[in-house]
Amino acid sequence: MAVDGIDNEIKSSALDLIGNTPIVALDRIHPGPGRILAKCEFMNPGASIKCRSSLHMIRKAREDGLLEPGQPVVERTSGNQGCGLAVVCSVLEHPLIVTMSKGNSVQRAIHMEALGAKCVRVPQVEGTYGSVTNADVQALEEVCTKIVEDNKAFYVNQFSNTRNSEAHYLTTGPEIWRQTGQHVDVFLAAVGTAGTFAGTSKYLKEKNPKLLAFVVEPAGSEPIKGEPITKPMHLLQGSGYGVVPDLFDYDHMDGTVSITDEEAVKYMNLLGTKEGLYLGYTSGANVAAAMKLLESGKVPKDAWIVTTLNDSGLKYTPVPEELTK
Template sequence: MDAHESLIELIGNTPLVRLRTPGAEGAAVYAKLEYLSAGGSVKDRIGLRMIEEAEKSGALRPGGTVVEATSGNTGAGLAMVAAAKGYRTVVVLPDKSSAEKIATLRAYGAEVVVRPGGLPAHDPEHILNVAARLAESTPGGWFAGQYGNPANPAAHYLTTGPEIWRQTEGRVTHLVSCVGTGGTISGTGRFLKEASGGAVRVIGADPASSVYSGGDGRPYFVEAAGRFRHPETVEDVWPDSYQQDVVDEILPIADRDALLTIRRLAREEGLLVGGSAGTAVSAALRVAAGLGPRELVVVILPDSGRQYLSKYFNDEWMLRQGFLDGDPGAPRVGDAVPAELRERPLPYLHHHRTVEQALDALRARQREGAEPVLPVGPAPVAPGRQPTSVELLGAVGLEQLTAALARGTAAAGDPIADHLAPPLPRFGTGEPAGAALAELAEQGGRTAVVVHDGHGVGLIGTAELRALVDQALSPSPLG
């Protein structure tokens, strides 16, 4: 019989496919399709390896519970293997994880615990700290700990690297992979360097704001890649699973480039992959363009786009985050914030400002003729940087704070973080101005945040939106 005893035997051994994407000039680029593994991602490999090593050491015993903190894919790999082996699984996820990932975990029978993302590492509610506590308090609990588990890079040293070497007949000259926990690039890269006598060059692909590539660590929109660093982080300790000596270079890739790349891969090559694959492919094409025809680039595509249909492949989501430019033939929200003005810092208040300081800023806006309301976000980790839309915590208004002072429910020295109103509405630069005006009116608001490439770039009011719409409706002076 041509059959397998368990789906565990179907983990790995994924194919290589040559990319035809326009721009793939120079060296040939071959994609390793990790989403064709049994559980749908590159993390199947480490899920199996970590569990088997825990079984050998006695850390995980029959009837035990696998506990992990993850953005989703490692949890799914662990849950799949745990289901096949008869273990219970508890997965702690940040709230930015896609709905599809949460649904997948629950389909495998995993218990899903969602905690706020974007917390400093020392916060008790950070997903790693929550998962460690759950594992300790659960009878038979075992914390997988992918960030520090040596089985993570070992899985790729023993499987992914040898597969690529065999599939390319030793012709691979460059490996491109995203860096998340660092296990994939470390294990795969180390094997290929050893097999080639040090000839293979290993390149990391990283979200532009990730600290791995020298960014300031602010939030980004590509899941399962890079390293976020909260501005209140006391010490940023990189994962033990990331072996920096293996990586020759790290290329920063903008979220927009990554997300538009995966949409193009789906429509032009039939490859439905996730955001981190877009980051990796963008980097691989850049690398290949500078090489000759004798060289061969392999890029790892970690997971499937089916995990992100509600986000990266959803035009409404992409427009709202400012990643699509919309219809240039109609008035758009971004027309009120020209490109040169988008470089200016978004007017917003830092959450540690006092009520008195906020009132001063709001009165100044009122004197300038603007609505006395401002969004509130974290203090910048770099001067003048634009906060991402997910960082905006809420808003404060002059009328709201003045009333709170009069009632005695607020004091002048209170931090405004204790007196936040709901966040201001947000509209992407490519959204139709008319639709934004109608939505803002329906919500009863008068001011919204304008978002471009995921970052707040300005404030817009109903007057500006109405002017854009009226201008488009007015007849041309040429008739």
């Protein structure tokens, strides 16, 4: 028997846990002037922002007749998209096979397989463990193609699937606008597939044409800025692959911010010790970029900067010792 009010608090599945993440003020790292506000995407059931696009891409594929009930799903991933897809596919009963570089954290493979997915780890072409290059990502494509053919599977193709960025236009952007009381001066995000940045910045700029949107790139791997690639290997897994992503749109960008591994680690550690949040490298990079902007004079000193805390620190191997000194 239903109890009045109780049913409204009970979620029907893990899919209902995706999105509507809270925003937290990072006032201990930056007490002002201005404010850094961060969307807590690590609180999604797959522990990353990729749960949003995973749910949207799979739902739309089913609605469009591209994915039949029970049909296998295949994707190449740095780990987070695979974890998000594993959440969605387990609930919707689709077998999931993902390819992931051996350079990505093994913790991600463990996570996906715990949710019922099969993770095929592909040897690196030029990177090292913890640093994955575009060549490593491209090596996944050939393996993926064969798996799709052998299993008559649906290939998600997050790097070119416009439903990826659409997920953030429909959810992340509107949530930020509502949660901040329609007060967003700056939005910034690290870019991998560019889905988060493209969809969120498009929505927020429609609401506030004066809003400034910045891309966060690893120092030495800044193709969006137009710089030659001098450091293809860096710690920001899932971003900075050295190419301009298919989903990226310069129309919604006002500039870029370069972040070193050391800066990302510094703010990742500060998020833990000052804000009580154990997060990954791109989260540290996003907050480091927000601090840089506030100190640079490129944005008003009293600006409210919104960014994303992309994933849990539990998805990573410990920080290299030389970067913590």
